[in-house]
Amino acid sequence: MRRELSGSIILEDTITRLRDKNTEPFEFRRLLQKLGRMLTYEIKGLNGRGVDIDTPLMSTTGVLVPDNIVVISVLRAALPMADAVLNEFETAKLGIISASREEMKLDRSFTINSNYYNTPDLNAKIVIIVDPMIASASTILFVLEKINQENPQKIIILAAISAEYGIKRVEEKFPEVDIYSGVIDEQLNSDGYIVPGLGDAGDRIANTSH
Ligand code: URA
Numbered sequence: 001m002r003r004e005l006s007g008s009i010i011l012e013d014t015i016t017r018l019r020d021k022n023t024e025p026f027e028f029r030r031l032l033q034k035l036g037r038m039l040t041y042e043i044k045g046l047n048g049r050g051v052d053i054d055t056p057l058m059s060t061t062g063v064l065v066p067d068n069i070v071v072i073s074v075l076r077a078a079l080p081m082a083d084a085v086l087n088e089f090e091t092a093k094l095g096i097i098s099a100s101r102e103e104m105k106l107d108r109s110f111t112i113n114s115n116y117y118n119t120p121d122l123n124a125k126i127v128i129i130v131d132p133m134i135a136s137a138s139t140i141l142f143v144l145e146k147i148n149q150e151n152p153q154k155i156i157i158l159a160a161i162s163a164e165y166g167i168k169r170v171e172e173k174f175p176e177v178d179i180y181s182g183v184i185d186e187q188l189n190s191d192g193y194i195v196p197g198l199g200d201a202g203d204r205i206a207n208t209s210h
Contacts, residue, residue: 002167002179005042014038015183018160019198025207029080032132032160032205036084039158039180046126046154067091068153070120074099074131074143077201082130085158089128095119097146099139100202101192108165108192110138122150132201134159134181135194137166144174154178160201161185163194 005011017023018031048063069092073082076098086092098116105111127147131140140157147155155177157170162181165188170179187195203209 002171002181002184003042004184005038005180005182008038011035011038011182015161019196021199023204025204028204032080032201033084035160035182036081036130036158037088039081039160039182040085040088042180043128043156043178045178065089065091066126068125069093070095070122070125070127070152072097072119072127072129072143072147074129074139075116077132077205078130080205081132081158081160085128085130092128093120093125095122095127097143099142101138104192107136108188109136109169110192112138112142114142117146119147119150122147122152124151124153126154126156127152128156128158130158132160133194133197134162134166134170134179135188135197136163136192137169140166140170141173144170144177148174156180161194161197163188 014031014035046066051062051064053062069089071082071085071092072095074097096118099112099114101110102113103111134140157179159181162184164184164186185194189195
């Protein structure tokens with residue numbers, strides 16, 4: 001299942017300012033956090049924990065978020081968004097995976113360099129992977145292959161901007177994964193960047209130029 005957020009002027013404002021190259025890094029990080037919150041509220045289909053509670057007036061029942069959520073932050077670009085997701089899923093555990101692009105192949109996918117993998121037990125967990133840019137999907141497919149080996153109950157991806165090409169690759173290999181994206185752009189350029197996109201998300205949060 002894929003869902004592109006739409007219909008909210010706050011979303012449009014957020015995406016526009018993220019795309020704008022004149023947006024300063026501190027504001028860019030804050031906007032990614034805001035988008036992370038919006039994406040989190042879009043997540044549907046999770047079964048909550050039923051609880052009995054007492055209001056000041058009477059006893060009633062309620063629902064709490066499941067206690068088996070793990071948020072995966074894909075370094076480095078996911079840091080602000082993953083922080084926002086963790087602020088909403090207060091009882092979630094955090095896993096961190098580094099994955100960066102190495103060499104581009106003929107089909108515009110990339111070889112991936114990963115030298116850090118530290119996640120809690122993912123067996124039977126609801127795993128929410130935060131990866132702001134799904135371009136060729138090389139990074140997210142690398143992460144999905146690893147995570148899938150640990151038999152999670154469900155996998156959800158949260159992205160700020162995705163390319164149609166990358167989403168299709170994920171859907172082909174992992175049709176059961178839910179993908180929530182702020183916006184889906186049509187194109188990748190010859191360097192494998194999403195266009196219009198927002199540039200290199202990692203550089204823009206870190207105030208670096210590679
Ligand atoms: N990663 C980014 O940060 N930006 C893109 O456009 C593609 C991958």
